[in-house]
Amino acid sequence: QVQLVQSGAEVKKPGASVRVSCKTSGYIFTSYAINWVRQAPGQGLEWMGWISAFNGNTNYAQKVQGRVTMTTDTSTNTAYLDLRGLRSDDTAVYFCARDPIRYSNNVDYFDHWGQGTLVTVSS
Amino acid sequence: DIQMTQSPSTLSASVGDSVTITCRASQSISNWLAWYQQKPGKAPKLLIYEASSLESGVPSRFSGRGSGTEFTLTISRLQPDDFATYYCQQYNSDSPTFGQGTKVEIK
Numbered sequence: 001q002v003q004l005v006q007s008g009a010e011v012k013k014p015g016a017s018v019r020v021s022c023k024t025s026g027y028i029f030t031s032y033a034i035n036w037v038r039q040a041p042g043q044g045l046e047w048m049g050w051i052s053a054f055n056g057n058t059n060y061a062q063k064v065q066g067r068v069t070m071t072t073d074t075s076t077n078t079a080y081l082d083l084r085g086l087r088s089d090d091t092a093v094y095f096c097a098r099d100p101i102r103y104s105n106n107v108d109y110f111d112h113w114g115q116g117t118l119v120t121v122s123s
Numbered sequence: 124d125i126q127m128t129q130s131p132s133t134l135s136a137s138v139g140d141s142v143t144i145t146c147r148a149s150q151s152i153s154n155w156l157a158w159y160q161q162k163p164g165k166a167p168k169l170l171i172y173e174a175s176s177l178e179s180g181v182p183s184r185f186s187g188r189g190s191g192t193e194f195t196l197t198i199s200r201l202q203p204d205d206f207a208t209y210y211c212q213q214y215n216s217d218s219p220t221f222g223q224g225t226k227v228e229i230k
Contacts, residue, residue, distance in 0.1 A: 109212060110167075
């Protein structure tokens with residue numbers, strides 16, 4: 001079965017960087033894209049960006065453009081989110097989520113999600 | 124970005140009721156709309172895609188309708204497991220956006 005398992009919670013100081021991983025299994029990793037979505041405490045869902053696992057193309061939300069990098073490691077079927085210059089309003093649960101359309105060049109909907117990783121930014 | 128507005132923000136209902144949640148887009152998104160269910164501390168779960176297609180394994184009491192700018196999610200015969208927050212998401216543009224959520228709570 002399709003599974004996305006994320007790395008554990010992180011506590012960071014303002015200005016620091018964080019890396020969240022998303023290890024996948026149960027499907028052909030390089031056939032699908034991975035999205036990152038975050039949710040601030042008590043708030044709604046915010047899409048951060050998309051990376052194609054078959055060609056490495058990325059598409060980032062304007063709000064985080066310049067501070068975010070999404071990558072994949074096809075040898076371990078893992079996707080990574082790097083966020084730099086952390087601010088208090090980056091405190092959120094970060095989810096990875098699979099795009100269900102094979103070889104899609106567009107952002108679609110999300111059929112399988114990781115369990116979430118809480119990133120807390122505090123001095 | 125395309126703005127998605129859900130109504131109501133909160134909905135109180137009883138087991139066995141039928142409820143409808145509305146999602147409006149700030150511009151036409153054709154049928155590129157998905158619905159998710161989220162429970163506290165959990166990841167969202169896909170219910171509906173392409174406005175009306177039921178995701179595999181989702182009970183048939185969930186149904187979606189609409190196109191253009193107005194969409195609905197109907198839950199027929201509410202079950203105890205259905206009390207949760209529901210989000211719509213548009214994927215017509217290359218910058219997908221979510222509605223603010225509708226919490227379905229027990230009356």
